[in-house]
Amino acid sequence: MTSDGQTKILLDESEIPTRWYNIVPDLPEPPPPPLHPGTGQPVGPDDLAPLFPMALIMQEVSTEPYIEIPAEVLDVYKLWRPTPLYRAHRLERALDTPARIYYKYEGVSPAGSHKPNTAVPQAFYNAQEGVQKLTTETGAGQWGTALAFACALYDIECEVWQVRASYDQKPYRKAMIETFGGTIHPSPSVLTEAGRNVLAADSDTPGSLGIAISEAVEVAAQDPKIRYALGSVLNHVLMHQTVIGEEALKQLDKVGDTPDVIIGCTGGGSNFAGLSFPFLREKLAGKISPTIRAVEPEACPTLTKGKYAYDFGDTAGMTPLMKMHTLGRDFVPDPIHAGGLRYHGMSPLLSHIYELGLIEAEALGQTECFEAGVQFARTEGIVPAPEPTHALAATVREAMKAKETGEETVILTALCGHGFLDMAAYDRYFAGEMIDFDYPQAKIEDALSRLPEVPATG
Amino acid sequence: MTSDGQTKILLDESEIPTRWYNIVPDLPEPPPPPLHPGTGQPVGPDDLAPLFPMALIMQEVSTEPYIEIPAEVLDVYKLWRPTPLYRAHRLERALDTPARIYYKYEGVSPAGSHKPNTAVPQAFYNAQEGVQKLTTETGAGQWGTALAFACALYDIECEVWQVRASYDQKPYRKAMIETFGGTIHPSPSVLTEAGRNVLAADSDTPGSLGIAISEAVEVAAQDPKIRYALGSVLNHVLMHQTVIGEEALKQLDKVGDTPDVIIGCTGGGSNFAGLSFPFLREKLAGKISPTIRAVEPEACPTLTKGKYAYDFGDTAGMTPLMKMHTLGRDFVPDPIHAGGLRYHGMSPLLSHIYELGLIEAEALGQTECFEAGVQFARTEGIVPAPEPTHALAATVREAMKAKETGEETVILTALCGHGFLDMAAYDRYFAGEMIDFDYPQAKIEDALSRLPEVPATG
Numbered sequence: 001m002t003s004d005g006q007t008k009i010l011l012d013e014s015e016i017p018t019r020w021y022n023i024v025p026d027l028p029e030p031p032p033p034p035l036h037p038g039t040g041q042p043v044g045p046d047d048l049a050p051l052f053p054m055a056l057i058m059q060e061v062s063t064e065p066y067i068e069i070p071a072e073v074l075d076v077y078k079l080w081r082p083t084p085l086y087r088a089h090r091l092e093r094a095l096d097t098p099a100r101i102y103y104k105y106e107g108v109s110p111a112g113s114h115k116p117n118t119a120v121p122q123a124f125y126n127a128q129e130g131v132q133k134l135t136t137e138t139g140a141g142q143w144g145t146a147l148a149f150a151c152a153l154y155d156i157e158c159e160v161w162q163v164r165a166s167y168d169q170k171p172y173r174k175a176m177i178e179t180f181g182g183t184i185h186p187s188p189s190v191l192t193e194a195g196r197n198v199l200a201a202d203s204d205t206p207g208s209l210g211i212a213i214s215e216a217v218e219v220a221a222q223d224p225k226i227r228y229a230l231g232s233v234l235n236h237v238l239m240h241q242t243v244i245g246e247e248a249l250k251q252l253d254k255v256g257d258t259p260d261v262i263i264g265c266t267g268g269g270s271n272f273a274g275l276s277f278p279f280l281r282e283k284l285a286g287k288i289s290p291t292i293r294a295v296e297p298e299a300c301p302t303l304t305k306g307k308y309a310y311d312f313g314d315t316a317g318m319t320p321l322m323k324m325h326t327l328g329r330d331f332v333p334d335p336i337h338a339g340g341l342r343y344h345g346m347s348p349l350l351s352h353i354y355e356l357g358l359i360e361a362e363a364l365g366q367t368e369c370f371e372a373g374v375q376f377a378r379t380e381g382i383v384p385a386p387e388p389t390h391a392l393a394a395t396v397r398e399a400m401k402a403k404e405t406g407e408e409t410v411i412l413t414a415l416c417g418h419g420f421l422d423m424a425a426y427d428r429y430f431a432g433e434m435i436d437f438d439y440p441q442a443k444i445e446d447a448l449s450r451l452p453e454v455p456a457t458g
Numbered sequence: 459m460t461s462d463g464q465t466k467i468l469l470d471e472s473e474i475p476t477r478w479y480n481i482v483p484d485l486p487e488p489p490p491p492p493l494h495p496g497t498g499q500p501v502g503p504d505d506l507a508p509l510f511p512m513a514l515i516m517q518e519v520s521t522e523p524y525i526e527i528p529a530e531v532l533d534v535y536k537l538w539r540p541t542p543l544y545r546a547h548r549l550e551r552a553l554d555t556p557a558r559i560y561y562k563y564e565g566v567s568p569a570g571s572h573k574p575n576t577a578v579p580q581a582f583y584n585a586q587e588g589v590q591k592l593t594t595e596t597g598a599g600q601w602g603t604a605l606a607f608a609c610a611l612y613d614i615e616c617e618v619w620q621v622r623a624s625y626d627q628k629p630y631r632k633a634m635i636e637t638f639g640g641t642i643h644p645s646p647s648v649l650t651e652a653g654r655n656v657l658a659a660d661s662d663t664p665g666s667l668g669i670a671i672s673e674a675v676e677v678a679a680q681d682p683k684i685r686y687a688l689g690s691v692l693n694h695v696l697m698h699q700t701v702i703g704e705e706a707l708k709q710l711d712k713v714g715d716t717p718d719v720i721i722g723c724t725g726g727g728s729n730f731a732g733l734s735f736p737f738l739r740e741k742l743a744g745k746i747s748p749t750i751r752a753v754e755p756e757a758c759p760t761l762t763k764g765k766y767a768y769d770f771g772d773t774a775g776m777t778p779l780m781k782m783h784t785l786g787r788d789f790v791p792d793p794i795h796a797g798g799l800r801y802h803g804m805s806p807l808l809s810h811i812y813e814l815g816l817i818e819a820e821a822l823g824q825t826e827c828f829e830a831g832v833q834f835a836r837t838e839g840i841v842p843a844p845e846p847t848h849a850l851a852a853t854v855r856e857a858m859k860a861k862e863t864g865e866e867t868v869i870l871t872a873l874c875g876h877g878f879l880d881m882a883a884y885d886r887y888f889a890g891e892m893i894d895f896d897y898p899q900a901k902i903e904d905a906l907s908r909l910p911e912v913p914a915t916g
Contacts, residue, residue: 006471007536013464078465079548079839090537090611108566110839112878152836153548172630172881178888179835179881377637378610381537381568420570420878423630423637430636 007089009102009251011082016074017246019066020239023277024349026065026284031352034320035310040455043320050221051228055125059236067239073121076153080109080116081243085251086415090379092399099402099409100257101395104248104275105382106416111176113385113417114271115146115231118240122229123150132225133157137187137212139267140166140339140387141173142417143231148182158182161189161215165206166339172421187212194218194316206335209268209343214316221318232268233313233322233347241274248412249278259290259412261398265390266294266303266361267340269347271416279412280358290412294354294361295390297369299437300333302326302346303354303361305444310454311345321454324351328447334437336366337425338386344447362394365436369393370429373419385417386425465547467560467709469540474532475704477524478697481735482807484523484742489810492778493768498913501778508679509686513583517694525697527579534578534611538567539701543709544873548837550857557860557867558715559853562706562733563840564874569634571843571875572729573604573689576698580687581608590683591615595645595670597725598624598797598845599631600875601689606640616640619647619673623664624797630879645670652676652774664793667726667801668773675776690726691771691780691805699732706870707736717748717870719856723848724752724761724819725798727805729874737870738816748870752812752819753848755827757895758791760784760804761812761819763902768912769803779912782809786905792895794824795883796844802905820852823894827851828887831877843875844883 024030033042045057052060059067069077088101106114126134134156138144144160151158160182162173167186177184187207188195194214198205205211213230220228230237252259262279264272272294282288294303306325313319315329325346327333333342346354353359366386373389375396376382384392395413402409419426428434482488491500503515510518517525527535546559564572584592592614596602602618609616618640620631625644635642645665646653652672656663663669671688678686688695710717720737722730730752740746752761764783771777773787783804785791791800804812811817824844831847833854834840842850853871860867877884886892 007533008471010468010470012468013466075465110835116839149836149839171885172878175881175885175888176841176878179832179841179884181836374637377568378607378639381574381607383634383637418878420630420634420876421881423633423879426637427629427633430633 006255007087009085009087009254011247011250013078015250016077016081017243018069018074020069021242021246021278021281022062022065022067022239023281024235025063026281027353028356031349032323034322034348035454037317037321037452038455047320051217053125053129053131053227055128056122056236059239060234070124073124076120082247083108085248088380091376094375094379095396095399095403097399097403098406099399099411101399102252102412103415104244106244107382107418110149111142111146112420113142114241114244114274115143116149117243117274118231118237118270119146119150121240123147123154123156126227127154127156131156131227133159134227134229135159135216135220136229136231137209137216138162138231139209139342140385141170141421142340144182144184145173145176145180147229148177148180152181159219160184161187161212163187163207163209163212163339163342165335169337169424170421176421187215189215191215192218205332208315208332210315210329213314214318217314217318232270233345235349237270238273238277238347238349241270242277244274244414245276245278248275252412257410258288260410262290262292262412263295263391263394263398264414265341265387265416266296266346267387268343269350271414273347273350275414276359292359293394294359295394296361296363297336297338297341297390298363298365298439299336300327300342301363301439304363305439306346307448308351308355309451311451313345317452321452322348324348325354327444328450330450331444331447334440336437337422338366338390340387341390364390364393367434367436370426370434372396382415383419384415385419385422388414388416464713465545467543467545467712469705469708471536473708474535474539475701476527476532478527479700479704479736479739480520480523480525480697481739482693483521484739485811486814489807490781492780492806493912495775495779495910496913505778509675511583511587511589511685513586514580514694517697518692528582531579531582540705541566543706546838549834552833552837553854553857553861555857555861556864557857557869559857560710560870561873562702564702565840565876568607569600569604570878571600572699572702572732573600574607575701575732576689576695576728577604577608578611579698581605581612581614584685585612585614589614589685591617592685592687593617593674593678594687594689595667595674596620596689597667597800598843599628599879600798602640602642603631603634603638605687606635606638610639617677618642619645619670621645621665621667621670621797621800623793627795627882628879634879645673647673649673650676663790666773666790668787671772672774672776675772690728691803693807695728696731696735696805696807699728700735702732702872703734703736706733710870715868716746718868720748720750720870721753721849721852721856722872723799723845723874724754724804725845726801727808729872731805731808733872734817750817751852752817753852754819754821755794755796755799755848756821756823756897757794758785758800759821759897762821763897764804765906766809766813767909769909771803775910779910780806782806783812785902786908788908789902789905792898794895795880796824796848798845799848822848822851825892825894828884828892830854840873841877842873843877843880846872846874
């Protein structure tokens with residue numbers, strides 16, 4: 001065994017991107033607009049003002065390709081950015097593959113994932129506009145933790161509704177959110193009308209991100225000092241995450257490699273978009289030609305089995321209608337351990353890009369994912385969160401394909417978070433208690449039968 | 459709010475130290491040797507051979523100031539080393555102190571602490587000598603996790619006895635150790651005679667590191683293919699950890715600062731020694747003059763209240779006699795949350811250095827420590843493990859003293875691990891259920907009344 005050459009490709013603090021990248025103006029056609037559910041007309045900034053600060057609304061609808069990152073946000077990014085890009089030498093050896101595997105690791109952040117990349121600017125802009133409290137939903141808990149941390153920096157209160165399945169599986173998340181000064185409730189809760197309605201229909205529901213969003217939106221809409229923050233799905237959230245891909249571009253450049261395949265897991269889409277959009281920009285400009293692949297769980301196969309249609313972002317139907325790949329807003333996924341991937345819809349921007357044929361998608365079962373996660377931990381020394389094990393399992397598949405063909409495929413993947421707070425899931429895996437849920441075809445068809453009607457536009 | 463200047467002081471992989479530093483030859487007098495409990499004679503390499511591989515035994519007794527780090531070990535170090543040195547700008551602002559606070563962060567390692575720095579070379583040397591299985595004890599679980607990871611790299615089995623108080627408080631550690639391929643038992647267990655004896659006397663015992671060491675040593679001593687690994691206390695362990703201080707020296711040099719005070723928490727002493735010994739070398743050479751301060755828990759005040767005497771390293775009396783600060787080998791500390799600091803003794807080398815007056819010590823209660831930990835999390839974004847909250851609380855004290863005097867004190871502290879797997883302790887803190895245990899004076903005196911007699915030397 002000899003030295004492998006470079007393992008971590010690092011950047012200096014001065015190389016943190018100073019602009020977020022907005023892919024919208026670079027696309028061959030613009031994404032369909034969100035619509036007002038009452039009028040069928042595109043929603044304007046004023047429609048969103050009760051929920052979001054104007055600075056974020058302007059980013060949401062921006063057609064500028066780049067937006068400057070405020071100095072105050074860059075200053076906080078320095079707590080964990082630039083994040084390392086790793087060459088997975090040991091995993092490659094274990095797989096005996098000619099592929100070169102790189103992973104961009106976002107687990108070094110305060111929350112342990114990519115989520116603070118957008119939580120910090122969201123809290124910053126809200127604080128600038130005098131907001132006193134932010135409400136939000138969280139699945140696995142990464143987003144709620146990130147927002148609690150960001151709110152602590154700007155002296156804003158933070159109130160989090162966590163999907164009950166995850167709340168019960170991951171008790172340490174509650175303590176993390178409280179350590180950062182936030183408050184947390186399991187969702188559905190009796191604190192909101194949306195929550196009470198769901199509980200009345202099914203008191204044993206594991207909850208869903210759609211339900212938790214309804215609860216957080218309901219509370220924010222009632223008080224002008226309270227606003228709402230979303231951890232994925234929206235354009236501005238995806239844009240904030242592009243710091244991941246911008247750094248990865250520079251880091252691969254430093255070692256002179258160009259990706260053949262880019263792989264990320266998708267729940268609402270922000271991690272995947274964060275890594276891939278800057279590379280997609282280069283691809284659209286004809287400079288590189290990677291395959292870009294989204295990986296989702298079989299239990300919640302939004303891109304691969306969902307319908308591309310206008311639907312609500314939440315379960316109660318309080319948001320604008322968004323054209324996206326959806327399983328139906330009242331679809332409640334089986335309680336898989338990747339709580340961050342249990343969303344009934346997909347980012348409208350990413351859905352549009354998928355429809356344009358610019359990216360691929362595949363769905364995997366969770367036991368294959370945990371198997372890859374354990375192999376990764378034993379070779380690379382990082383225990384991955386359940387969400388990125390989906391990307392790792394797809395990476396292993398790609399590396400084994402390279403082994404068959406003998407090609408030196410360059411694979412870039414997103415290790416969007418560590419699993420320190422998800423160890424109960426590994427416990428179940430080792431106890432042989434983890435099961436793969438079938439494609440929930442009947443449940444999907446049932447939920448899709450209730451897609452909202454889009455009013456005819458005036 | 460404006461930009462703060464540099465937050466993370468990073469080194470390149472090429473700047474990982476290539477040698478471990480052995481402080482023994484630089485001390486004004488050598489530490490007293492370990493003695494054979496039967497003969498009262500200094501133990502030789504052969505006496506240790508049933509437990510340790512010869513390469514480590516030779517490091518344990520070495521009088522060379524530097525030992526080369528094998529290329530294979532350096533190659534693994536690159537998975538997380540060099541670790542970042544942070545300037546705590548945000549904590550300084552929150553404390554409104556003129557002090558400049560730096561923290562060396564070891565939580566980026568596979569186990570989440572400094573422990574892999576020695577686990578990897580220990581597993582490597584054992585593998586080289588054909589060992590098939592390593593046994594060990596663990597307190598908080600950091601060491602057991604680190605050794606399980608290191609054993610996975612070299613295809614060695616790993617069997618861990620974890621102090622029951624920590625085993626019950628921190629269930630995720632079991633899953634971590636299993637993820638890395640190790641097996642774990644709560645200690646005392648019925649698997650060993652040492653464990654059965656303790657259980658017979660007190661079936662409700664919370665356990666102790668001394669008991670867990672007895673169990674692991676007992677199993678290793680019975681089979682020549684099995685050896686034992688210790689996570690702290692011994693000279694070679696402290697030496698492996700000096701990569702921390704060597705890196706910190708280079709990092710402070712890069713920003714042109716020199717520490718006035720160096721603060722680390724102490725359980726067995728390896729984290730503290732790892733950070734401070736390279737600085738102590740510079741101090742002994744007359745180049746710098748920092749105060750160097752060890753911080754221990756009030757519930758286990760080895761340096762501040764223990765006796766400097768020959769005692770066993772374990773509870774059952776299976777190890778050589780070591781001259782160290784001890785609370786008595788059957789002292790069972792109250793079940794505080796800093797499981798890594800609940801050892802009845804202190805590293806003999808560090809005890810000797812304390813007796814020489816080269817370092818200071820103080821003891822703190824755990825609620826003050828958690829208070830500092832929460833403030834640190836909300837400003838710096840890292841939730842610390844309970845152990846380093848002791849160093850952080852002492853750092854806050856020092857920074858507040860600087861505020862009173864107006865001095866720009868440069869403080870360097872060791873953030874030896876994150877608290878992601880210790881969130882149950884934070885939960886209790888926020889629930890108001892955390893208590894400070896008094897100095898257990900009567901329990902200490904009782905245990906010290908049973909110190910072993912040292913046989914008159916021939």
